[in-house]
Amino acid sequence: MSDHGHATHHHKESFFTKYVFSQDHKMIAKQYLLTAIVMGIVGIALSALFRLQLGWPDEKFGVMETLLGSGWAPDGVLDSNMYLGLVTMHGTIMVFMVLTGGLSGTFSNLLIPLQIGARDMASGLLNMISYWMFFLSSAIMLASLFIETGPAMAGWTIYPPLSVLEETQPGSGLGMTMWLLSISIFIASALLGGINYIVTIINLRTKGMRMTRLPLSIWTFFVTAILGLLSFPVLLSSALLLVMDRHMGTSFFLSDITTSNGALDQTGGSPVLFEHLFWFLGHPEVYIILLPALGISSEVIATNSRKPIFGYRAMIGSILAIGFLSFIVWGHHMFLTGMNPFLGGVFVFTTLLIAIPSAVKVFNYLTTLWKGNLVFTPAMLFSIGMVSTFISGGVTGIILADAALDISQHDTYFVVGHFHIVMGMSAILAMFAGVYHWFPKMYGKMMNKKLGYIHFWITITCGYGVFIPMHFLGEGGMPRRYYTNSEFPMFDHMIDLNIVISVFATVGVLSQLFFFWNFLYSALRGPKASQNPWRSNTLEWTSPVEHIHGNWPGDLPVVHRWPYDYSKPGQAEDFVMQNVPLEPGEEEH
């Protein structure tokens, strides 16, 4: 690209074009992050509320009535419909708004142009529209919490007929309409973003930035965007079919149903069809969340180990393999839907295959740490925490992938524990790692490391404290999404365990205040960051601390080497940035 004039000749911007309708990828990244933080606060606050209910089902909580109103929590006792509403909204907000929109939106936007050496995204306008659609969908989702019949209550998987028939559940009225509207807009946003990421990575790499010199973070953002592009339209179409079933009398997902309104006219459809369509998105979605997390951790771990990431090419291979396999495993969510047992067997096979590239990634992380020179920045702590949760949550996946074992584990708390560790915690820890690591790039300031340490240790302790015990609830046969377990005396011996979980959950949620404070305070008044505070190799640290349109004054940097030349023998420093030319006689790696 030879448009370095772009950087110097840009117009003076108004407040609106700079901070609100900005087309600059760095500002859009910050907008995504702030929106995700707000949604994250709501998402975890909802979980704290339903954990209060599950830990102490006989108590009355004033806070419940204050927050939810006397309609949904009369005298501080949570309504059982609203309990399902809280669970549904917690799942939806965390999965879509925080860990998809928030994670990819923030870091793909921030890092793709900066790490590949581009002035901006391929289309700044689409990027801006993508953010504002995300904002709109988040706003609609939040608004649905305040309507009289309550938010969507059918679980974040919104299986019909529960999500279609208002007479089966109040949340399937206006609440579900708003859910579907919000998610449809969200998908449009994700698609616009995804196309932009793909095009930018393919077309706008700077001179010398070969695909095999891309940082792993970019590789994961690339594959993530492809996954989103291929799978989100399927969810959009199933959402549209659901809208038709709800409002136009079609029967894509309905058949042979009798409700309080009598026998329905709709016959011939199947709820299982919806499950197939949903999980065709739903499973790649897990990796849409997880891959960027792995990419972020790769960067942070290599930088702070002062050592090249081990097996760079194997890492790329694993990312591609995981991306591909994620499309042919969705059926493992549906072993017990009455699916043909042979088909179930096929899904067992493909699902367990994913364990191989995942194991390769873990081994490579461990080898990267081995004999490194580890610097424990807050980001490094969160990244190591992420590798730990990826291991701990990943191994129980082996059990759930086994159709025969799924018979006794399906939809119990074992599943809840498993996916919260492997997907929820891993992704959120990596997201924190990313924020601590690239905060200097985003805001030109440093976050406070002591608060970061406190934040990390409380978060990982509480995270494990919540989700490891859940596996044991599941082994005891306890189903998920139960408003109370009091109707089943056989679960009484686990009352204590539920209290422990709720205490950890509450403390864990409150401890996020350390982060919010650190974030806000540092953004406003933190010490000024130097250009390359972590002494990292990638290109974003060659751009000036003060943000400018076009990212680099003058020419774009030219890349001469891969991003992981840490502690390379024969070099004076323990890092060599990507734009430093090879010395005569120096091998690339």
Add this chain to the structure above:
Amino acid sequence: MENKFLIFIVVVLGVLALIQLVKVYEMTSKIRDDKTQENITPGENLSQASLFLVFMVALFGGTIYLMLEYGNGGLGSAASEHGVMIDDLLVFNWWIVLPVFFIMNGMLFIFAFLYRRDPERKPVYLVHNNKLEMIWTVVPAIILAAVIIYGLKTWNFIMNPEDEGTIIELYAKQFDWTARYSGEDNKLGKSNFKLVTGTNPLGVITTDGFSESYQKIDAEIDRLDSVLLANSIEKYVENVKTTEYLLPDGKVAEMSEKIERLKRQKYRIKSGLEIGRNADADDAMAANDVIVKGEMHLIVDKTYTFYFRSQDVLHCAWFPHFRAQMNCVPGMTTSFTLKPTITTKNMRLDEFVIDHYKNINNIHNERKRRIGEEEEVIDFDYILMCNKICGANHSNMQMKVIVETEAEYKNWIESQTRFDGGAVSYTAEAVAAEEVTQEIEE
């Protein structure tokens, strides 16, 4: 009590946060331009590295404690033939999963401690190692092959039973279960959702079922008609007779539409279900069915196949003690075959169960006292619960299951009523088999 505990935690955390915030404020305002936040001191590096070791001990200790205290304790041994296979497979999997969990996490945390920054040491510049990478691709692949083969063997055994055994239908609706025993002929009467009425809750297809259904539809049409009639005035506008309603237009349209729908439904039942059916055969198949609610009885060591149907939304039949589970899907019939192997009585005599339920009674009645309800004695019982989100009362959609000997079962089933209203007579299989051999001998 717990409430106060929670508030206490909140307050403590709040105070801690506040203190820290003030400190931070002071620190950052003094050192605005220095690099303390960028450089990690050796002391900090050591303390964080050591915390990883502490954390590892806590994580492993906590997990092992939970395993000893709660590891599958709640459910006891599997009470069905295939359940034992599932448990064995689970144990086999745990033998792979747990070592991986401990070894990999252990390596991670120990590496974090061992290789903390030491300015004197130069890290190895290790880019890749094909041999190593080959090993850790192939070894997991081999282990997974074993997991897959063993798993699929079990899955195929469970899902392709040789013998269906006795057939029972489990019918799910918001928020309860109904069981329908197939009776002497071991055949369930046909059913259709359009025939569901108050007196025929499962929509079983019989001659009576049709007339009941027509009656219900006609009564509803009559009711709607009479409401419309009572609220209408006939008028002549320019010599054309028109009807005006005292109800809002929307309401009238809604009621007229409903009338049309009911008429359509009646037509569909007639043309689609009633005409051309083999009435005698259908009626006979349904007549000896036995419908029960509240509790379901099964004979020990006898194979059962459950057919699952749902009336409204997705449900899922979950028998935790039998390790059996299957979704109930409106519009299709799913099935699961199982053979209970331990009677409820024998389970109650099991040492583990006795101890466990002593504990459960203590906890249960402590709670009852606390919330001011009457104490009760809790005994072990098999249970069927719903395990797919289905609405407000999802958490209380249950049915008691009793496994007993054939003689006990005979007593129970003969106290029930057949679908056609007759008395149930149950011929024990052992007796039946004896009769058959006698006949052959004769």
